[in-house]
Each structure stands twice: as structure tokens, then as C-alpha cells.
Amino acid sequence: MFKAMLLKEFILLLRDKYALAALFIMPSIFILIMSIALKDTFSSDRALLSYTIIDLDNTAESAKLRTFLLSNGRLKEHKVLITNAAQQQEALNGKLHFIISIPKGFAQNLVTEQSASLLQLDVASDVKQEMLTLLQGELVMDIIRLRMEKLQKELAPFLPDVAQKLEAMKSNRDNLIQVRFNAMGKNKKPTSTQQSVPSWIVFGMFFVIIPMSTVFISERKQNTLMRMSAMNISVPVLFAGKLAPYIIINQIQVWLMIGVGIFLVPLFGGDALTLGNSISGLFMVSLGLSLAAIGTSILIAVTADTVEQATTIGGIINILMGAIGGVMVPKFYMSQSMQQLTNISPMSWGLEGFLDIFLRGQGAGAVITESLTLAGFGAGLLLAAGMILNAKMKRGI
Amino acid sequence: MISIKNLVKHYNNHIALDHINLNVGKGVILGLLGPNGAGKTTLVSILNGLIDFQEGEIEIFGLPLSQELKAIRQRSSFTPQSLALYDNLTVLENLRFFAGIQKIRGKALRHNVDYAVSAGRLHPLLDHKTGILSGGQKRRLNIAIGLLNNPELLYFDEPTAGIDPESRTSILETIRSFKNDGKTVIYTSHYMPEIEKICDQVAILDRGRIIRHGLLDAMLHEEKADSVVIELRHSHEAQLQALTRKHAMVKVIDAATMTIDGPDATQLGAILAALEAEQINIKQIRYGTTNLEALFIRLTSQGNCDV
Numbered sequence: 001m002f003k004a005m006l007l008k009e010f011i012l013l014l015r016d017k018y019a020l021a022a023l024f025i026m027p028s029i030f031i032l033i034m035s036i037a038l039k040d041t042f043s044s045d046r047a048l049l050s051y052t053i054i055d056l057d058n059t060a061e062s063a064k065l066r067t068f069l070l071s072n073g074r075l076k077e078h079k080v081l082i083t084n085a086a087q088q089q090e091a092l093n094g095k096l097h098f099i100i101s102i103p104k105g106f107a108q109n110l111v112t113e114q115s116a117s118l119l120q121l122d123v124a125s126d127v128k129q130e131m132l133t134l135l136q137g138e139l140v141m142d143i144i145r146l147r148m149e150k151l152q153k154e155l156a157p158f159l160p161d162v163a164q165k166l167e168a169m170k171s172n173r174d175n176l177i178q179v180r181f182n183a184m185g186k187n188k189k190p191t192s193t194q195q196s197v198p199s200w201i202v203f204g205m206f207f208v209i210i211p212m213s214t215v216f217i218s219e220r221k222q223n224t225l226m227r228m229s230a231m232n233i234s235v236p237v238l239f240a241g242k243l244a245p246y247i248i249i250n251q252i253q254v255w256l257m258i259g260v261g262i263f264l265v266p267l268f269g270g271d272a273l274t275l276g277n278s279i280s281g282l283f284m285v286s287l288g289l290s291l292a293a294i295g296t297s298i299l300i301a302v303t304a305d306t307v308e309q310a311t312t313i314g315g316i317i318n319i320l321m322g323a324i325g326g327v328m329v330p331k332f333y334m335s336q337s338m339q340q341l342t343n344i345s346p347m348s349w350g351l352e353g354f355l356d357i358f359l360r361g362q363g364a365g366a367v368i369t370e371s372l373t374l375a376g377f378g379a380g381l382l383l384a385a386g387m388i389l390n391a392k393m394k395r396g397i
Numbered sequence: 398m399i400s401i402k403n404l405v406k407h408y409n410n411h412i413a414l415d416h417i418n419l420n421v422g423k424g425v426i427l428g429l430l431g432p433n434g435a436g437k438t439t440l441v442s443i444l445n446g447l448i449d450f451q452e453g454e455i456e457i458f459g460l461p462l463s464q465e466l467k468a469i470r471q472r473s474s475f476t477p478q479s480l481a482l483y484d485n486l487t488v489l490e491n492l493r494f495f496a497g498i499q500k501i502r503g504k505a506l507r508h509n510v511d512y513a514v515s516a517g518r519l520h521p522l523l524d525h526k527t528g529i530l531s532g533g534q535k536r537r538l539n540i541a542i543g544l545l546n547n548p549e550l551l552y553f554d555e556p557t558a559g560i561d562p563e564s565r566t567s568i569l570e571t572i573r574s575f576k577n578d579g580k581t582v583i584y585t586s587h588y589m590p591e592i593e594k595i596c597d598q599v600a601i602l603d604r605g606r607i608i609r610h611g612l613l614d615a616m617l618h619e620e621k622a623d624s625v626v627i628e629l630r631h632s633h634e635a636q637l638q639a640l641t642r643k644h645a646m647v648k649v650i651d652a653a654t655m656t657i658d659g660p661d662a663t664q665l666g667a668i669l670a671a672l673e674a675e676q677i678n679i680k681q682i683r684y685g686t687t688n689l690e691a692l693f694i695r696l697t698s699q700g701n702c703d704v
Contacts, residue, residue, distance in 0.1 A: 004497025008486065015485045227481040227542070230445045231499050232470045241498075394448050395408075 001233075005241030006248075012215055013249065019211035023253060027204025028260045031197055035261065035270040038192035049135055051098040052080040052091065061107035061146055068142040069100075075138065092124040098135055110143070111150050118143060191271035197261040198354030199327040202347050204257060205250050205289050206321065209297040209314035212246060216301035217310055229393060235386045243294055243382075250290040254282075276357040281364035285353035288371035291378025292346040299385040302392070321347045349373050398423045398550060398581045399444070404453035406439055406605075413439045415605040417453070421583070421598070423549075426576055428592035428613070429585040430689075431602030432697050437585045440602070441552050444583070445475045457550065471499075473550040476543040478558055480535045484528030488519055488538055491527055496545045509545050516571050517541030533564025540568060550581045557591060569595050589689040599689070603697045616692060625657040625665065626650075626691065630678040644668055648694055653680075656691040 013019055053069070055062045069075055080091050088099060101120035109118055119139060123132060148166055156163040219225045228238065261273030276282070296317065304310035322328050325347030331339055342348040353370035356362040404417040414436045421427050431437045442448045444455065446466040455462040457469045482491050492510050501509055514520055517537040522530065527538065540556055553572065557565045573595045575582055586592055592599060593613065600610040609616065632652035641647045646658045647668065657668060672679060 001498050001500055004494050007497075008483065008490075008494045011490060012483065012485050221479075222481050223477040223479040224481040224483070226447060227475065227477060227495075228498060229447060230470060230475040231495070231546075232467050233498055 001237070002241060002244060006245045009215070009242070009245035013211060013245075016211060016214075019214070022207045022210050023204070023249065024256055027200050027207065027253065027257055028264075030200045030203070031193075031257055031260050032265060032268060032270075034196040034200065035191075035193040035265045036268050038196060039270045048074050049097050049131055050076045050078055050095055051100055051135070052078050052082065052096055054082055054099060054101045056104045057102045057106040059107035061110055061150070062102045064146060064149075065102065065106075065142055068145065069138070072138060074134065088122060092122060097124050097127050097131060098122065100139070111147055111154075193261050193265050193271045193273045194359055195330070195355075197257060197273050198351055198358050199330075201254055201257045201286075201354060202289060202325070202350045203318070203322050203327045204253055205286070205350075206293045206296065206318050206347065208246050208250060208293050209300060209318060210311050212242065212294065212297035213301035213304065213310035213314055214307050216242070216298065217304060217307045220301075221306075225389075226393065235390055235393075239298060239382055239386060242298060243291075246294050246297075247287065247290045250293065251286060254286045273358070276359075277361055278357050278363045278367075281357045281362065281367045282354075284364055284371040285350060285357065285367050285374070288353070288374030288378070289346075289350040292350070292374045292381075293378070295378035295381030295385070296346075299381045299388075302385045302389045321345045324348070326351055346374055346377050349377075398425070398458065399583075400454075400456040402454045404440075404443070404450055404455065406436075406443060406448075406450040412605050414443070414450070417605075417607055419600060419607060419610060421581060423581055424576060424579050425598055426573070426582040426584060426596045428596035428599045429583060429602065430589075430592060430599060430693055434604075435602040435697075436605045437602055438554065441475070441554055441583065441585060445473070445552060446470065447475075471546065472548060473552070474543040474546055474548040475552045476540055476554065476556055478555040480539050482527050482535060482538060482542070485526065487524050487526055488530070489523040491538060492542065492545065495542045499546050501545060509547055512547065513541035513544040516544055516574075518567060518571075531561075531564075533560040533567075536560050536564060536568060537571075540571065548580065550583070551575060552583045554585050555587065556584075557586070557588065565591070589693060593689045601693060601696055608696055613689070617689065624691065625660060626681075626683045627655050627657070627672075627679060628681040628683075629653045629655075629672075630680045633675070633677050636675045636677060640668065640671060643671070648691065650690045650694065654690075656694075658695070 013023075051069070053066055055066065066077075070077060078096060080087075080096065082088050082091055082099065091099065099122040101122070103118075103120060106118055109116065121135070121139075152163045152166045155166075219228075225238070233241075258273060258275070262275075263272075266272040297314070300310050300314050300317070304313055319328075322345075324342055325345030326334070326342050327347050331342055331348070334342065349370045353367040353374075356366045356370070360366075399419065399421040401417055401419040404414055405412070406414040417436075417440065429437050429440065439448065443450050444457065444462070446462065446469070458472055460469055462469060483494070486494065489510075492513055493506070496506050496510060514523065517540055519534075519538060519541055522534060522538075527535065530538065536556060536558075540553070543551060543553075551572075556572070557568050560568075569591060572582060572584065576597075584592070584596060596613055598611065599613045599616060601608050630653075634649070634652040637647075637649045637652070637655055640655070641649055644657075644664070644667070646660055646664065648656045648658070650656060657665065660668065669679075
């Protein structure tokens with residue numbers, strides 16, 4: 001009986017090119033695009049901020065400040081002629097994030113005890129707070145360097161040892177802090193592939209909602225379910241007959257997407273995905289996710305009246321769960337309250353489980369909670385769907 | 398074969414079946430007739446265990462339905478009105494799937510599929526995708542699926558709805574042939590000529606009650622004494638409706654057929670004169686006879702049922 005159901009679901013799916021695209025091609029393309037698009041996220045040489053300098057001081061110190069900024073890989077200077085407010089506004093509406101104005105008297109005021117501002121910073125309105133903080137930090141550090149150099153020069157004739165020490169301290173700026181990423185080897189960084197693949201695997205697995213609910217509603221509407229019921233197929237058997245093939249389909253999706261991360265992304269210049277330390281943990285999370293996705297699909301298929309309703313509702317639920325669950329916007333970008341909210345999305349549970357395996361180097365033990373929660377969620381939805389379907393069938397709907 | 402005693406089914410406050418009593422013997426082809434909402438589908442659904450009922454007793458094959466549903470279903474089959482098929486599977490894949498879920502395997506699978514293919518005249522279509530078949534071919538497949546478990550009892554709900562006359566004839570011949578195999582058939586349809594053609598017995602349902610049940614021939618014989626059937630050469634629906642307003646005994650069967658209940662010579666003469674005045678050409682007049690449609694319309698309380 002299961003063999004017949006399994007075969008039927010596979011044949012129906014293989015003959016539905018749109019379902020195949022939604023299940024296998026779309027998530028793979030997502031992984032490819034996102035991994036490549038974000039491949040420089042963890043590179044310290046990637047320019048994040050663009051700026052121009054208006055130097056009204058024209059001194060050796062202001063020139064040095066400019067040199068310091070130029071040597072910073074995170075910053076990119078653009079030569080833009082700005083002589084009036086309109087040009088300034090236009091520049092900040094365009095490609096510039098910041099305009100750094102060095103006023104007359106900058107060099108002179110560098111080591112005075114006056115509390116007046118040394119620089120003027122004009123900021124584009126779409127600049128994020130963390131970008132502003134980053135530039136402010138860079139500028140403060142460069143000003144301190146300039147002050148130290150000036151003090152060093154002034155101290156050199158009187159305290160040569162101190163001046164020498166200050167000179168030596170200047171050179172090891174980049175090595176002051178050693179960064180070590182959790183659960184990663186020395187000098188190893190997380191990659192965009194490692195971070196984005198789990199997200200899109202989770203998202204892709206929930207795409208089963210569309211083909212599953214389409215087939216299920218057609219079966220309901222054409223009375224194929226009723227016919228099966230008259231052939232002694234009970235609702236639990238019917239659901240089991242759906243679960244088995246779609247769990248296999250989900251597993252194929254997972255390994256296809258992992259394959260894309262390992263083999264395809266590097267061909268396009270991205271970092272290759274590494275599997276982590278626990279294949280069993282990976283299976284546990286993906287099985288839990290399968291149950292959650294299939295439970296959601298069947299509940300939608302049972303409650304919706306038409307295929308159009310199911311695909312619309314399914315698509316919206318998928319996107320909402322992805323948005324809330326940290327698939328589309330990583331959790332750490334979210335506010336505290338939003339981060340709390342992610343806990344209601346099963347996609348977030350699955351994503352945390354996958355990140356434990358792929359990114360944090362954890363084993364199967366670490367993902368038991370996530371896997372069981374997902375499986376429980378799926379089982380709960382299946383139970384609800386079963387009750388609704390039974391009631392509908394008894395009423396002849 | 399089927400024994401129904403005091404069957405009651407209601408949906409909230411609406412009574413769908415009101416103390417139904419019905420016995421159907423082995424090898425009988427029973428036509429279940431009734432206007433829309435009479436309770437035909439409800440009755441067939443209950444007999445297939447698809448919906449519950451509140452009161453009464455049902456035995457099929459001598460087994461109580463409520464306790465032995467699984468065993469009863471293994472020996473019966475239900476062909477719904479809708480085409481309960483998979484359009485993206487081929488004809489053979491559909492047959493194998495429905496056989497597979499009934500745990501029919503090995504030799505029995507081959508034998509039963511062959512039988513269903515033969516009965517449905519599906520040989521040339523086995524590798525065709527179901528979605529591209531004609532309406533008649535799909536209907537034949539719909540019926541063939543119902544034969545896969547080699548049932549002793551078959552339920553057909555409007556199995557010829559919306560198909561061409563040739564396919565209809567072929568399906569009716571197939572269903573009629575089940576009688577030779579000793580199978581029992583419960584057949585619901587709105588097409589009275591079909592029922593007349595294949596059924597031995599008829600049960601007429603109206604508002605949840607069986608208002609007449611018996612042998613078809615006997616029922617028609619009882620009715621024939623004083624009725625006249627007039628068939629017209631062309632459709633004249635509007636004129637016929639006008640005629641019914643003038644003469645209460647006239648009943649319109651369709652746009653080209655009418656019956657007159659118990660007319661005397663004067664009344665019959667007046668009606669024929671009225672037809673002549675309207676320049677309506679008569680094709681045939683049959684005295685002392687009736688057909689199932691006329692009987693059905695007379696018996697059921699709704700004159701506007703779907704016939």
C-alpha cells in the first residue's frame with residue numbers, strides 16, 4: 001500500500017515541472033546567489049563606507065589624516081567636488097555615505113586643551129548607526145595617532161626613550177587584538193556560504209507546501225480521497241502515505257543544497273561549504289524540519305478550499321515564517337524584541353539546529369531539543385489536520 | 398445482500414433520510430431515483446461508510462455495517478460521480494495505484510487489472526496520460542477502477558454524467574453485464590432512460606423517504622392504465638408550458654414530450670385541438686402506457702426536479 005502511495009507521489013511530482021523548480025532549482029539558485037553576493041562579508045578588506053574629504057586646513061596633519069583613512073580597507077574615498085550645500089546634498093543622496101570636513105585650524109587645535117570639535121561629519125540619511133559608529137571610531141583613533149605623533153615629536157628632545165616606545169607602539173596596530181571565531185580553527189573565519197546555506201535549506205524545505213497542498217486539494221476536490229476512504233484507507237494511513245515520500249523529497253533537497261554549497265558555489269568564486277562534525281545531527285534536524293513542513297502543508301491543504309487559496313496562503317506563510325525566523329534577515333541584525341519573536345517560527349528552530357551543526361561545530365546532542373520541538377510541532381499540525389479532514393469528510397465536504 | 402431498517406440521518410435540524418427501509422437481493426440492479434436533495438447521495442455515502450447515521454440498522458452481505466465496515470468494503474466498490482482519478486498518471490498507473498492501495502498484488506493484481514481494462518475497454522489507452530483522455534474515456538476508467546477488487550456489490554453515482562451517447566451506451570452495456578456475473582449494482586442517475594434500460598428494480602426517494610420501491614416493469618405496468626404520452630416532432634417548450642396552465646392533467650416531460658393523466662375523450666380532443674391551433678406537429682401518441690420519467694414526475698413532490 002505504501003509502495004503504491006510512494007510511487008504515485010513521486011510520479012506526480014516528477015511530472016510537475018513547476019513543483020520541481022520550486023523544490024529543487026529555486027532554493028539551489030538562492031544558495032548560489034546569496035553565497036556569492038555575500039562572499040566578502042567576512043573579508044576585512046571589503047570597503048563598507050564611502051566618503052570624501054573637504055580639507056580646508058591643508059596642513060601636513062590634515063594630509064596625514066587623509067593618508068590614514070586611505071590605508072583603511074573598510075573605507076573608500078571618492079573625489080567629489082563640493083563647494084556648496086546643494087552639491088553636498090546631491091553627493092550624500094548619491095554614492096557617498098559621509099563627507100568629512102577638516103576645518104581651518106585642525107593641526108593647530110590637535111594638541112590644545114580646547115574641547116571644540118576637530119572635524120565636521122555630514123552623514124547620508126540612509127546610513128545605519130553601526131556604520132556611523134565604525135567611522136567615528138576610525139576617526140577618533142586616527143586623531144589619537146596624530147596627537148601621539150605630535151606629542152612624540154615634542155617629547156623626543158627631552159624624553160627620547162618614551163618617544164622611541166611611542167614609535168614602536170605605532171607599528172603593531174593591526175595585531176593588537178586577536179580574533180577567534182567560536183568552534184573554528186585558528187585564523188579561520190565563518191563564510192557567507194556557511195551562514196547562508198542553512199537558511200536557504202530551511203526555507204527550501206518548506207516549499208513542499210505548494211506541491212503537496214496542490215495535489216492534496218485536487219484529491220479532495222475530485223473525490224479521490226473519498227474513493228480511497230471507501231477503499232479502507234484511513235486518515236492516519238493517508239497522512240503516512242504523504243509523509244513518507246515527502247520526507248524523502250526533503251532529504252533529497254537537503255543534500256542537493258549541501259551539494260550546491262560544496263561543489264557549485266566555489267566554481268562561482270564563493271567559499272565552499274563544509275559539513276560540520278555531525279551527519280546524524282544533520283539528519284535529526286532535517287527530519288524534524290520535514291515533519292514541521294509536511295504538517296504545515298497538510299493543514300493548509302485540509303483547510304483551504306481551492307488550490308489558489310492554498311498556494312497563496314502557503315506562499316505567504318512561508319515568507320512570514322522565513323522573515324520572522326531569521327532566514328531572510330539574520331537574527332543578530334534584529335532588535336532584542338524581534339529576536340524574541342523569532343522563537344515562534346519553526347524555521348528559526350530548524351535554522352538554529354543547522355547553525356549548531358554547520359557553524360558552531362556541535363554534535364547530535366546539541367540539536368535534540370530543536371529536532372524534537374520541530375517534530376512535535378509537525379505532529380501537532382498533522383493531528384489538527386486529521387481532525388479537520390475527518391470532520392469535513394463526515395460532512396461530505 | 399443489503400438490508401436497511403429504519404435508517405435515519407439528519408444534519409443538525411434537517412432530516413436527510415427519514416426512516417428508510419430497503420432490501421436489495423443478490424444480482425439485482427437497483428436504480429436509485431430522486432430529485433436533488435432527496436437523499437440519494439447521503440444513502441449511498443452511508444452504505445459505503447463515508448458518513449455516519451443516527452438511527453437504524455444496516456446489514457450488507459449479512460454483516461452489520463457499523464462493526465464490519467472494513468470487511469464489507471473489501472467486497473464492494475464505489476464509483477463517485479466526479480472523476481476520482483489522477484490526470485498526471487497514465488491509465489495503467491491509475492489502475493495500479495488504486496489496486497496497490499487495496500493491497501492487491503502479484504497474480505491477483507495482473508488478473509484484476511486485466512479484467513478492469515477489458516470491462517472498461519481501455520486496452521488502447523493504457524499508456525495515455527489520463528488528463529488527455531476524452532470525457533467518455535475518463536468515465537470508463539473511473540468505472541474500471543471500481544472493478545479492481547472484483548466486488549460483489551457496486552455503487553455507481555451518476556456514472557454517465559456529461560458524456561457522448563456512444564460512450565454512454567458502452568458504459569451501460571458494461572454495467573448491465575455485471576448482472577451476468579452475479580454482481581449487485583446500486584445505480585443513481587438523473588437519466589431515466591438509462592434506469593429503464595439497465596435496472597431491474599427502482600427505488601424513488603423524495604425528501605428523505607422512499608416513496609416507491611419495486612420491480613421496474615411492475616411499476617410501469619401499474620401506471621399505464623389511463624395515461625397518454627404525446628411525443629412532438631420539434632421542441633415547443635413555451636407552448637407546452639402554456640398548455641399545462643390551461644389543462645392541469647398535462648405534464649411536460651421535456652421540450653418535445655408530454656403526458657396526460659387519465660383524460661376522457663373530450664379532454665383529449667381539446668388538448669389535441671390546442672396543439673393543432675399552435676401548429677405543433679405530433680410525432681407519436683401512445684395510449685395506455687407510460688415511461689419512468691412520467692411516473693417519476695407524478696410521484697415526486699417537486700415538478701422541477703432535474704430530469
